[in-house]
Amino acid sequence: MDLGISGKGALVVGANGGIGSAVCRALVSEGIGRLALGVRTPASGEALAQELGSVSDVETRVVECDLEDPSAPERAVQDAQALGEIDIVALCAGTYPNGGLWDVTDDDWERGINSKLMGAARLMRGAIPAMMERGWGRVVIVAGMRGRAPSNAAVIGGVVNVGIASLVSAVTKEVAGKGVTVNAVDPAHVMTPRWEKRIVAMAEEEGITHEEVVAKIRGSAPVKSMTPAKDVGALIAYLASERAGSITGSSIVIDGGSYPGLY
Numbered sequence: 001m002d003l004g005i006s007g008k009g010a011l012v013v014g015a016n017g018g019i020g021s022a023v024c025r026a027l028v029s030e031g032i033g034r035l036a037l038g039v040r041t042p043a044s045g046e047a048l049a050q051e052l053g054s055v056s057d058v059e060t061r062v063v064e065c066d067l068e069d070p071s072a073p074e075r076a077v078q079d080a081q082a083l084g085e086i087d088i089v090a091l092c093a094g095t096y097p098n099g100g101l102w103d104v105t106d107d108d109w110e111r112g113i114n115s116k117l118m119g120a121a122r123l124m125r126g127a128i129p130a131m132m133e134r135g136w137g138r139v140v141i142v143a144g145m146r147g148r149a150p151s152n153a154a155v156i157g158g159v160v161n162v163g164i165a166s167l168v169s170a171v172t173k174e175v176a177g178k179g180v181t182v183n184a185v186d187p188a189h190v191m192t193p194r195w196e197k198r199i200v201a202m203a204e205e206e207g208i209t210h211e212e213v214v215a216k217i218r219g220s221a222p223v224k225s226m227t228p229a230k231d232v233g234a235l236i237a238y239l240a241s242e243r244a245g246s247i248t249g250s251s252i253v254i255d256g257g258s259y260p261g262l263y
Contacts, residue, residue: 004242014093
């Protein structure tokens with residue numbers, strides 16, 4: 001299927017992460033013409049930029065985007081525009097500490113809200129106006145399953161991801177008639193370096209082996225596996241495509257069927 005994004009320009013924030021790099025590879029495989037890699041430190045994106053440039057004709061640019069800096073998202077959009085028009089924005093970054101209500105501090109709350117929720121809002125404020133002027137644009141925000149299935153082990157993540165779902169729905173009502181779609185993706189248990197660290201921590205906390213933790217996670221999903229990052233990348237590439245013009249304001253689950261609810 002031709003996704004209709006050949007030659008377009010994209011900004012992927014969190015490009016050097018497990019999901020972010022999968023998104024970049026998926027977009028490049030579909031013939032994206034310009035790709036800005038938003039990363040916390042420029043050096044962390046150089047290897048991926050070189051890899052992508054070696055296998056395609058994509059023009060790449062590494063741009064600094066530390067979401068904890070309120071001015072960084074707008075600067076990243078401006079830096080990305082040095083390549084040309086930005087048609088697609090994918091946010092695959094934003095951090096928050098795990099823990100329950102009595103485990104996290106006010107500083108933890110501020111960090112989670114400022115980096116992930118406000119990071120999404122600031123990126124959209126910076127990128128969407130030019131998309132509306134041209135009459136075409138795609139924005140995809142990676143949220144997470146804790147918004148649908150709250151956990152006392154990740155109270156901040158649940159609140160932040162609910163906020164992202166609400167933000168996406170609200171912004172859609174402003175931009176849908178101008179050719180711009182805005183969606184969120186809710187992945188769970190994606191095999192990335194970040195999740196690998198969590199598995200190590202879980203093994204230590206529970207006093208079991210690494211393999212036993214992985215088996216428990218796999219057993220929670222009907223497909224009996226953790227979600228490959230490339231599958232999330234492929235979903236985001238589709239949502240960023242010409243083919244997905246009627247999908248907007250949605251939060252789409254990709255979790256191997258582990259979520260027990262209907263909505």
